[in-house]
Amino acid sequence: MSKLMKFLSKRLRKRGVIWSAEENYISCLNHVINLAVQDFLKAIKGLPSVEDETPPLAEKEDDDNEDDDEEEDSEIDDDEDDKEGDEELLVDLAAVEAEDEYNDVEDDFAGTLKKLRGIAKVCDVANKVTFSTPWNHFCLLQLLWSKLTGRKPIQVQFKRNYSNEHVYSTK
Amino acid sequence: MKPLQLIFDVPTRWNSAYAMCERGVYLRKAIDMYVIQQSYRHLQISPQEWKRVEFILDVLEPFKRCSDRMEGTKRPGIEKVFWIYETLFNELDRLEDVMEESNGRDAEWIKELQPAFEVMRTKLTKYYDKTAIPSVYGDGMILAPRLKLYLTTRLEWSGGQMGEYSGAGYSASCRKRYIEQYEKIAPQSQPMTTIWKRPYSAIDDDDFEQMVSSLPTDATINEYDGYINAPRIIEKGVHLLDIWKTYTGAAYPHLGLMARSVFAVSVTGAGVERQFSKSGKVEIRSRARIDPITTTQIMMYSDMLKRKKRALGMSQVVIGVGDYETEANEEEPPAEWRNDWFRSRKNKRNLM
Numbered sequence: 444m445s446k447l448m449k450f451l452s453k454r455l456r457k458r459g460v461i462w463s464a465e466e467n468y469i470s471c472l473n474h475v476i477n478l479a480v481q482d483f484l485k486a487i488k489g490l491p492s493v494e495d496e497t498p499p500l501a502e503k504e505d506d507d508n509e510d511d512d513e514e515e516d517s518e519i520d521d522d523e524d525d526k527e528g529d530e531e532l533l534v535d536l537a538a539v540e541a542e543d544e545y546n547d548v549e550d551d552f553a554g555t556l557k558k559l560r561g562i563a564k565v566c567d568v569a570n571k572v573t574f575s576t577p578w579n580h581f582c583l584l585q586l587l588w589s590k591l592t593g594r595k596p597i598q599v600q601f602k603r604n605y606s607n608e609h610v611y612s613t614k
Numbered sequence: 615m616k617p618l619q620l621i622f623d624v625p626t627r628w629n630s631a632y633a634m635c636e637r638g639v640y641l642r643k644a645i646d647m648y649v650i651q652q653s654y655r656h657l658q659i660s661p662q663e664w665k666r667v668e669f670i671l672d673v674l675e676p677f678k679r680c681s682d683r684m685e686g687t688k689r690p691g692i693e694k695v696f697w698i699y700e701t702l703f704n705e706l707d708r709l710e711d712v713m714e715e716s717n718g719r720d721a722e723w724i725k726e727l728q729p730a731f732e733v734m735r736t737k738l739t740k741y742y743d744k745t746a747i748p749s750v751y752g753d754g755m756i757l758a759p760r761l762k763l764y765l766t767t768r769l770e771w772s773g774g775q776m777g778e779y780s781g782a783g784y785s786a787s788c789r790k791r792y793i794e795q796y797e798k799i800a801p802q803s804q805p806m807t808t809i810w811k812r813p814y815s816a817i818d819d820d821d822f823e824q825m826v827s828s829l830p831t832d833a834t835i836n837e838y839d840g841y842i843n844a845p846r847i848i849e850k851g852v853h854l855l856d857i858w859k860t861y862t863g864a865a866y867p868h869l870g871l872m873a874r875s876v877f878a879v880s881v882t883g884a885g886v887e888r889q890f891s892k893s894g895k896v897e898i899r900s901r902a903r904i905d906p907i908t909t910t911q912i913m914m915y916s917d918m919l920k921r922k923k924r925a926l927g928m929s930q931v932v933i934g935v936g937d938y939e940t941e942a943n944e945e946e947p948p949a950e951w952r953n954d955w956f957r958s959r960k961n962k963r964n965l966m
Contacts, residue, residue: 466748469880470744471884472680472882473685473884474883476681477628479702480734483674485733487726490623490625491623551723551726552670552726555659556670559638559659560622560634562657563620
């Protein structure tokens, strides 16, 4: 029984109100559910550790729709050398940094969740990669591919690989 | 369509693990593709591991649904509490069945979850036991005109068919409370809403009126008994409080008072907490001596402004509304998410 409720009950009794702390203790159901879920995650060690440095969710960049991407692209085209170099460097750094961390990832739930988190991290830190509908995503990937390798986007065989069955199957 | 970002899970954010897994599974192919392209070998998620993620998603999904169900603050939820606990316990039972029945390669990793399920069950049981003491839960269930005692007649009811926690037990204690606390209060008579061209008494003949009022009253019949024995309301989509509004006008004026105080009890603190996080930084270090009433007013006012989608007209800087936290899922979800794409998939999966 929480201290606050006991205190409140005592205070009220002094004023002549009979108010039972136990009878009136309604715990927040959402919190209960959350506690259970947290326990579950803790048991499978699925909670993010402090070192994971999860960026706050509040940091959300503006909506980047396709127009933005195109703009970005054109910008990059303008001053190719600088931007491309930066981007590549960033990606490499993130990848290298991560690799040490994930060497000893075990084959269990915690490891899987950690990997998922790692991917999110790389996507976020390195490129602000976003995934979306098949077509949009396809474009994005292609863009990225051409940016990173300096090659022209590969057209056909990619598309087959890419075709996001999962997205389609949900319809 | 908006491009989607992957979601991080944050320990302090409810259901963020669920959100992460869901988006991960949703974008599975895209993620795989991306990882291969970038040649992050260490981050590659094997099909086996995707299965795990899906299983976690499956475990967390009912919890997420129940949590969402209770988050609203506009309507009472007290009558749902027992049922929600029941649902969650049933869910745990189902998961344990799945675990026992699993065989082959899946069995190994599903078995890893055994202790986790137990921990979860202990926690839930701990809080479920606490619901035995407050009377509001039972009263709320009984006073919901569409539920009454029918929930307790189901087989899954854990209180048994006899004793304090059976339907009869709850009913008896509710009846007792009604008689003790509410029966003697005089209900406020509600004015008739219909407006007649001529006053009522003028049209009708006085003799009939006299005869009607001379008839004996049913005062001996307890309102509670009358309510409990009346047929359950089966009409769909009627708001609980609306039903009670019509009830209190006509049949159960006293019991209406009880319903009013029972359904005023909020089962969740989420609304209040949301209000605090929405209103942003009101009490900050530079305003340490701010009066509690002023705090309330600022919070209310900034909330109103946000609801009306207006900014304070004074200047560009909005005082007190400042940098409030943006919600993780603020963007509009794709149509298939709203239609529960995951659930429709779940039925097809042979794993479950």
